[in-house]
Amino acid sequence: MNFLRGVMGGQSAGPQHTEAETHQNEDRIFKKNILEIQMNQKTTLKGLGISDSEIIGYALDTLYNIISNDEEEEVGKFPLILLCFYEFDFHVRWPGVKLLTSLLKQLGPQVQQIILVSPMGVSRLMDLLADSREVIRNDGVLLLQALTRSNGAIQKIVAFENAFERLLDIITEEGNSDGGIVVEDCLILLQNLLKNNNSNQNFFKEGSYIQRMKPWFEVGDENSGWSAQKVTNLHLMLQLVRVLVSPTNPPGATSSCQKAMFQCGLLQQLCTILMATGVPADILTETINTVSEVIRGCQVNQDYFASVNAPSNPPRPAIVVLLMSMVNERQPFVLRCAVLYCFQCFLYKNQKGQGEIVSTLLPSTIDATGNSVSAGQLLCGGLFSTDSLSNWCAAVALAHALQENATQKEQLLRVQLATSIGNPPVSLLQQCTNILSQGSKIQTRVGLLMLLCTWLSNCPIAVTHFLHNSANVPFLTGQIAENLGEEEQLVQGLCALLLGISIYFNDNSLESYMKEKLKQLIEKRIGKENFIEKLGFISKHELYSRASQKPQPNFPSPEYMIFDHEFTKLVKELEGVITKAIYKSSEEDKKEEEVKKTLEQHDNIVTHYKNMIREQDLQLEELKQQISTLKCQNEQLQTAVTQQASQIQQQKDQYNLLKVQLGKDNQHQGPYNNGAQMNGIQPEEISRLREEIEELKSNRELLQTQLAEKDSLIENLKSSQTASDMNEQSSTKDSEQITELKQELATLKSQLNSQSVEITRLHTEKHELLQKMETKSIPVQGENESIIASKTTDVEGRLSALLQETKELKNEVKALSEERTAIKEQLDSSNSTIAILQNEKDKLQLEVADSKKEQDDLLVLLADQDQKILSLKNKLKDLGHPIEEEDELESGDQDDEDDENEDGIKDQDHI
């Protein structure tokens, strides 16, 4: 065996070892045979002819025949067999498949383990599904069935190897439910892969394979015949749907499959079968069960189911049609059970549905015409029919309409039933207890007691209603206390439960049946121990645990129809608390009562606050939204406001500036008085320009006066050629003035330049402002608009006025610059005159110097002659001759000159 494993490279598994050792002898004999086969196998694999394959085929066949009855030897050969799946030859493959299938059937777990650990083992076997030869493919399906049986790991690998896709393809190719036994085999394999394998179910759902199930149920309404194979196939198909939505699956998994089944139309298709005619009863039953589980606890699907109508005239709701079957004695038992299951699944976690069912019993909504039968009517009819099965089913169905729904428990108290003519109507609750006390069949009484227990639990008002009928408590105590036979024990237990519920959920609103009094009654009439023992009969019943296992009411025969699944949950919940409540002393009870009351109060307070918080939450949410919208609005408004404020501020600034400007304007420019507002910068500039112009004017005046001075100076110079000192002084003054003037001219020039620049700038600014004013006038709102509009026109007027002004000023400036050029020319000419004069002055000075020299010479001559004259006079005197003082030679002019000259001489003498 180990040798064989070695050939395959497979691992040896522990348990097989021991097996091998115990059968060493057989093993040795076997080895010989296998060795030979293996040799052949190897050569065949190297590509020898068909005859060899045939031999191998026969050999394998022989082998199959030999070992098919010998369980112990299989394991060792096993990996060798895997080899034959590398061989495509039919004669090798087919017997190989059959051999392995047989091995798997007889030694499932071991063979599965070996295949699992053989490299590519499962993959190889999966290739069989793709084999072009149908025989091999079909036997491959059977092999895989055996391979996947109760082995999750292999199931997953097979699924991973695209088994779903392949099998669904085969089913489609074979014609779905109309296909032969191959379809059945594929469906069984699919079931193997999916049942209790959450990972594969998830993969199936995620792979969108649920959608591919829908066409399976497109069963024509025509009587194309329902072959046994078709019924089997459809049955398996329905079961496959149920595998995916089983109540025992994880809740999330089931609900996602339920949703997918509604979305792809599978549920709708199933409902079509439900309402079709000519469908075989077992298919119909299984379809009802399937629909039940597809809608169970899934609101969307439940809502859809409530809307389904039977194609009758007039159309009736599917629910009503189904309930009719449930309370119909002639319908098959399994079908009636299925309908009950469907109804239960419809109401499971479906408060809306529960309300709808109960409402059909309420006085206000009962159809007075009586034309259409309602669900409520059918249930009441069933409840009080002579058929105990109908009684039981209707009671359980009605109990499901109350499950975990306090509102409906209270609503159902309002239901009144008309009895015989002349008698007043009886409440439904009263009627139930009436029938109970009449001692009908056990099934009926069990059904009614389950309904009453469900109704009264968690509903003090219903308890009060129940206790209000003074016949009820004596009836219950009587039932419990009596020493009855074994078959009555269950009813006694249920009566104890009902009495216990009447104590546990008693709000002490009835004086005669307060908790304490009821407990005393038990103690006195039954005895606490006895009561608890009777209560315990329920969960000890042989059918109790069976019903508690799963929700579907699945009974082998009508006699077993005793417990409802949901009711077993209620018993589990209440048995303990009721036992405790009964054993408790009155003091403890009181204490507990107090605690309960305070708790209730607290609860009330808490619920009150909870509600308040809920309300406040809602309000908060609303307010939050409001705040956010308001914030948003506020932000928008604030930006608008800031925009407008800045606009207003701008305008104010402009206004103020213009006001100031206007004040100035008023002083010299009358026509612009009316302007109130102006661009902020322009008036300033203009005023500055005006000032500058003023300055320039004064400068010009100064220059003109200077010029005049210079003119007079020139005149002076011209006239006073003699006064050279003075001339010299004035000329220096002149040159100083000229430089001054030049400087002034330069400054003026630059001023002019800057002014012209400023003027152009002002122009552009003005232009811009004008544009702004135009654009601004749009966003400004309401009353501002008109003001701004008028302001704008004002401003425009002022602007044009200012423009005019600027133009005038410009002209002035131009005139001034012309004047200045003229002045400059004058200055130039005067400068040249000054230069000429200077020259003349120089000449004159030279002349003066010359004449001075002459004068000096003459003075020297004169002095000489004077000396001569003096000496001559002295000679004459000496000679005795008189001398006259006056000399005829000299003139008057000369005298003046002489005087002067005499002074000069004197000066010179001194020098």
Added chain:
Amino acid sequence: MTYAYLFKYIIIGDTGVGKSCLLLQFTDKRFQPVHDLTIGVEFGARMVNIDGKQIKLQIWDTAGQESFRSITRSYYRGAAGALLVYDITRRETFNHLTSWLEDARQHSSSNMVIMLIGNKSDLESRRDVKREEGEAFAREHGLIFMETSAKTACNVEEAFINTAKEIYRKIQQGLFDVHNEANGIKIGPQQSISTSLGPSASQQNCRDLGSDAGCC
């Protein structure tokens, strides 16, 4: 929901490196601090979008324990992508990478894209394997590399998506036979094959793959 392509992934690596947590974070966007040992293989699925194409990822999360090694080997062949995960706080999980890689190379199709993942990057203080070592290993063996944290979800999305991008790129280069489902790739129900061939887009993807600066 319809899709353009379906890619099958497997997640492999030593036990306790966070394979199941990576999958849970990717499919359910939640982290489960205490996770049961995976028995055999678990399945998860999610839709991602690459280059505007809906791509369905079907992911098989394998058990890391040695005893399940032979079972997990059965998943290599049919997978288009594998996330090979080690724990940056446990060197031995890094040391075992060679053996995992050998296994993967031996049993998978040659084109299988393998993304090397250093998980638990949130536990920086307990780090035992440097990021550079992971990068070097990936470079040496031609793998894509990322450090992730299934706890903080850091790079988890990127790890799965970048693997898909690489597979998509290989499809466009014609390296994968999209009609052979054994490669772990399936064309979506309403998809024509003409959508392939777009070298410019694939180069773009290639560049994207390298730059996973991320948070880790």
